[in-house]
Amino acid sequence: MTIVSLASTGPYSLELSLRAAESFAPAGSSPPHETPEVLRSAVRLDGEAAILEVRQVNDEPARLEAEVRTLGSGPSGRPGPPPETVADAASRLVNAALDLRPFYRLAAGHSLLGPLTGALHGLKAFRPQTLFEMLVIAVIEQQISLLAAYHIRERIVHRFGDAIDGLTVFPTPESLAQAPAQELAECGVSRRKAEYIGGLAELVTAGALDLGSWEQLSDDEIRDRVTAVRGFGRWSADYLLIRGLGRPDVAPADDLGIQTLLGRILGDGRRLSPDEVRSALAPFAPFRGLAVFYILAGSRLSLI
DNA sequence: TACCAGGTAAAAA
DNA sequence: TTTTTACATGGT
Numbered sequence A: 001m002t003i004v005s006l007a008s009t010g011p012y013s014l015e016l017s018l019r020a021a022e023s024f025a026p027a028g029s030s031p032p033h034e035t036p037e038v039l040r041s042a043v044r045l046d047g048e049a050a051i052l053e054v055r056q057v058n059d060e061p062a063r064l065e066a067e068v069r070t071l072g073s074g075p076s077g078r079p080g081p082p083p084e085t086v087a088d089a090a091s092r093l094v095n096a097a098l099d100l101r102p103f104y105r106l107a108a109g110h111s112l113l114g115p116l117t118g119a120l121h122g123l124k125a126f127r128p129q130t131l132f133e134m135l136v137i138a139v140i141e142q143q144i145s146l147l148a149a150y151h152i153r154e155r156i157v158h159r160f161g162d163a164i165d166g167l168t169v170f171p172t173p174e175s176l177a178q179a180p181a182q183e184l185a186e187c188g189v190s191r192r193k194a195e196y197i198g199g200l201a202e203l204v205t206a207g208a209l210d211l212g213s214w215e216q217l218s219d220d221e222i223r224d225r226v227t228a229v230r231g232f233g234r235w236s237a238d239y240l241l242i243r244g245l246g247r248p249d250v251a252p253a254d255d256l257g258i259q260t261l262l263g264r265i266l267g268d269g270r271r272l273s274p275d276e277v278r279s280a281l282a283p284f285a286p287f288r289g290l291a292v293f294y295i296l297a298g299s300r301l302s303l304i
Numbered sequence B: 001t002a003c004c005a006g007g008t009a010a011a012a013a
Numbered sequence C: 001t002t003t004t005t006a007c008a009t010g011g012t
Helices: A014-024 A083-094 A101-107 A113-119 A131-141 A146-160 A173-178 A181-186 A191-205 A211-216 A219-227 A234-244 A256-265 A274-284 A288-300
Strands: A002-007 A039-045 A048-058 A063-070 A162-164 A167-169
Touching: A002 A083, A014 A039, A014 A048, A014 A288, A039 A083, A039 A162, A039 A167, A048 A083, A048 A162, A063 A083, A101 A113, A101 A288, A113 A288, A131 A146, A131 A191, A131 A211, A131 A234, A173 A191, A181 A191, A219 A234, A234 A288, A256 A274, A256 A288, A274 A288
Parallel strands: none
Antiparallel strands: A002 A063, A039 A048, A048 A063, A162 A167
């Protein structure tokens, strides 16, 4: 067991972020939390499956506490992972490095975003533990409804991931590279998507895609690398930038769900074209992605 | 039943 | 070069 303390840059509300995350999941998909203020996540630390729990211990300045349990750790087992590893994993999950204050200053004067950032003060999106996971999820979500994608993803995770303490860690690139396309397709993805996932997993396993170094790259450099992989277009690249890397300014203009949402909230109810999405989001640069996330969360939480 | 849903690559024109 | 088509699940 390892416990570490970490700070969030600027304001943060774990409780609000948990409520937003829950509102994005299909109704009834997650059992009611016994402890709604704790983020509980199955992760892989130094190659070993672990449960990572994050709780907030102070509001301003925002401070969090992360606790890890692995199967091997405990009174008689090996020691848990080193504190830096735990702190890094937890910081990534809660996007601790993102500072919301400049976004709030920009939004303050806006008729919709002003009140919304007030009501959602401290809200950040959780990030997945790895970019590999985010890319696989992007493929699954291509073209089909989020609900259908959710069921397919659950099947893949349970079939190829590692169970620990009632949760399941996302499959490794190695396990998906070894999975026959037929077995992936049995989880509900198309034959072609199974090839995309297998191809990605092989590239990562072979070291041809060094996802770990992508944090340092610019948005456009990452778009180039993502779209060079078969099965990954502009939409998937933007999806990775926003959800996987938390890049605050990515405007997902090709996203059907965003086109529909912005048409309803900012437009006349009709779905917006990609160009109309770009125009609608222009006032929020360099925080266009954050603006979309706040509008989406506000919509899901029935605030707008 | 047919169509749409937070796309993409490959075939056809 | 541009347009059309196939693909999988789940809801309406």
